[in-house]
Amino acid sequence: MSILSLRSVSKSFGALKVTDDVSFDLQPGEALGIIGPNGAGKSTLFNLITGNIAPDQGQVFLDGRDVTRTPPMQRVVAGVGRSFQIPQPFGDLTVYENLLVAARFGGGLGGREAGVFCMDILDRTGLGPVAEKKAGGLSLLQRKRLELARAMATRPRVILLDEIAGGLTDGECVELVATIRAIHAEGTAIVWIEHVLHALNSVVERLMVLNFGRMLMIGAPDEVMASAQVREIYLGIEA
Amino acid sequence: MSRSLSPLIALFALAVLYALPAIAPRAMVQDLFGILTLLVLAMNWNLLAGFAGLVSVGQQAFVGIGAYAMFAAIILMGLDPLVGVVIGGIAAAVFAVPMAFFAFRLNGAYFAIGTWVVADIARLAISQWKALGGGTGTSLPKGTAKEMAFVDGIKEMLDVSTAAAADALTYWLMLSLAVAMLVASYIFLRSRMGLGLQAIRDNENAARSVGVDPLKLKAAVFLLTAFATGLCGALAFIQITRVTPDAAFSVIDWTAFVIFITVIGGIGTLPGPIVGVVVFYALQRALADYGTIYLIVLGCLGIAVMLFARRGLWGLFTDRTGIDPLPLRHRPPRVAKPSHSA
Numbered sequence: 001m002s003i004l005s006l007r008s009v010s011k012s013f014g015a016l017k018v019t020d021d022v023s024f025d026l027q028p029g030e031a032l033g034i035i036g037p038n039g040a041g042k043s044t045l046f047n048l049i050t051g052n053i054a055p056d057q058g059q060v061f062l063d064g065r066d067v068t069r070t071p072p073m074q075r076v077v078a079g080v081g082r083s084f085q086i087p088q089p090f091g092d093l094t095v096y097e098n099l100l101v102a103a104r105f106g107g108g109l110g111g112r113e114a115g116v117f118c119m120d121i122l123d124r125t126g127l128g129p130v131a132e133k134k135a136g137g138l139s140l141l142q143r144k145r146l147e148l149a150r151a152m153a154t155r156p157r158v159i160l161l162d163e164i165a166g167g168l169t170d171g172e173c174v175e176l177v178a179t180i181r182a183i184h185a186e187g188t189a190i191v192w193i194e195h196v197l198h199a200l201n202s203v204v205e206r207l208m209v210l211n212f213g214r215m216l217m218i219g220a221p222d223e224v225m226a227s228a229q230v231r232e233i234y235l236g237i238e239a
Numbered sequence: 240m241s242r243s244l245s246p247l248i249a250l251f252a253l254a255v256l257y258a259l260p261a262i263a264p265r266a267m268v269q270d271l272f273g274i275l276t277l278l279v280l281a282m283n284w285n286l287l288a289g290f291a292g293l294v295s296v297g298q299q300a301f302v303g304i305g306a307y308a309m310f311a312a313i314i315l316m317g318l319d320p321l322v323g324v325v326i327g328g329i330a331a332a333v334f335a336v337p338m339a340f341f342a343f344r345l346n347g348a349y350f351a352i353g354t355w356v357v358a359d360i361a362r363l364a365i366s367q368w369k370a371l372g373g374g375t376g377t378s379l380p381k382g383t384a385k386e387m388a389f390v391d392g393i394k395e396m397l398d399v400s401t402a403a404a405a406d407a408l409t410y411w412l413m414l415s416l417a418v419a420m421l422v423a424s425y426i427f428l429r430s431r432m433g434l435g436l437q438a439i440r441d442n443e444n445a446a447r448s449v450g451v452d453p454l455k456l457k458a459a460v461f462l463l464t465a466f467a468t469g470l471c472g473a474l475a476f477i478q479i480t481r482v483t484p485d486a487a488f489s490v491i492d493w494t495a496f497v498i499f500i501t502v503i504g505g506i507g508t509l510p511g512p513i514v515g516v517v518v519f520y521a522l523q524r525a526l527a528d529y530g531t532i533y534l535i536v537l538g539c540l541g542i543a544v545m546l547f548a549r550r551g552l553w554g555l556f557t558d559r560t561g562i563d564p565l566p567l568r569h570r571p572p573r574v575a576k577p578s579h580s581a
Binding site: 050052071072073076077081082084088089090091092093094096097098100101102104105106107110112115116118119122131132150151153154 | 442444451452569570
């Protein structure tokens with residue numbers, strides 16, 4: 001059974017159709033990349049999956065269960081974790097506490113177990129040394145890592161990553177990709193919106209192209225990238 | 240050294256406060272009762288505004304409803320005033336449910352105005368309650384203090400008049416309420432819910448994305464503080480012995496001063512209200528003879544603190560010294576890492 005399914009999901013903001021009849025299935029442990037020009041409706045698609053935005057039409061299923069009307073908090077508990085495109089740390093809390101909130105609420109862990117779990121994630125994401133620093137004082141790379149680490153602390157079975165590699169140097173990007181690959185290797189399903197294509201294509205098994213809210217194509221990254229239509233729309237290359 | 244000394248100092252201060260009715264003049268006990276009332280209200284408002292982000296200007300609704308429920312329990316049902324106090328707390332919490340239903344649709348400044356409006360509606364509604372004197376209010380029946388539970392015992396123990404014994408009793412109860420509030424706030428803020436609340440304060444959207452339900456947590460804080468505020472209001476009016484809608488629902492007495500105390504002491508810090516109430520009391524004493532100048536000085540001080548020390552005097556103190564006897568921080572567990580990998 002698919003872990004996440006969208007069935008003909010549509011959403012308009014006024015006259016603008018930002019998500020137009022999108023359907024796809026994500027298998028447990030699968031990694032799916034989403035690309036598309038700015039304004040193609042990628043982040044909106046995430047908000048529809050997390051429940052921050054309700055669709056006008058269509059359904060969202062988690063483990064075959066219809067969660068179209070389920071509030072975001074319950075979807076987190078059900079296993080959907082997300083990172084934000086623009087990092088949104090809890091600035092006055094420490095890095096460790098940022099994760100602890102996620103582990104105790106979304107992850108459903110308690111007491112010492114939650115603490116040990118969070119420290120383990122911090123070590124794996126390279127945030128161990130700044131665990132007791134206020135999250136408000138972190139650098140961009142550290143904030144991006146915190147987004148990933150905090151999403152991991154909710155113990156997701158599907159993790160949604162929104163342009164997590166954007167704005168990083170090549171070296172930083174390589175480290176982050178290694179961490180994401182490790183998460184994927186443990187069996188967590190991933191849906192990843194990214195403009196940094198080499199990073200994305202080194203992890204995902206399938207690639208979806210969105211354009212004006214419509215799903216243009218979905219398939220193996222090589223095939224999708226080779227498509228003339230995609231090259232024209234997304235990369236601006238005349239076919 | 241200061242670290243090991245501070246609990247001792249706190250315990251000593253607490254012992255002196257509890258012993259006060261036995262060693263201090265009655266006027267001082269009454270004075271401190273008023274201060275403790277403001278402290279309890281300030282601790283509640285601090286939880287609301289400083290931790291849950293609910294800037295309510297309608298807390299006088301719960302004081303008033305607590306007070307009136309207590310009067311109703313005594314006058315209409317003939318219950319003991321102390322039972323009346325508990326009923327006052329419950330009545331305030333019950334009223335908080337419909338109030339939250341309306342006010343929670345509003346945010347920020349609108350929430351503040353909304354709570355104020357609801358409180359005033361409550362005041363006007365209570366003014367129609369003829370059995371409790373309508374707009375002119377009513378007094379506790381003669382002998383209420385004398386018949387109150389424990390008063391006889393205290394009278395004998397301290398060898399004082401009935402009125403002084405009743406004052407001692409209400410003072411002890413208010414002091415205990417303040418201590419209970421402090422301990423309960425600390426435990427609450429250190430708990431899972433408290434952590435979620437601090438996350439919401441920093442970023443509500445992100446909090447939702449990690450599974451925190453802001454509405455649920457805020458509603459819980461709103462109801463719990465309504466209960467404690469109602470208890471406090473009922474207790475305060477046992478000592479005042481007379482209630483009118485204007486006095487019981489006074490936005491100046493029960494909310495404006497309380498906001499001032501919390502802001503100068505340190506909003507969003509646990510010891511802030513205690514520091515604030517001490518400063519407030521000192522100013523009140525020092526400026527008692529100057530009439531309105533007192534209010535002007537209070538206002539200026541409040542503005543200065545808001546501009547230059549946003550976390551109040553206590554925030555300033557902890558920033559400078561690093562001393563924080565009631566830390567809310569969660570520390571990572573010390574994990575004994577195996578030196579070899581399996």
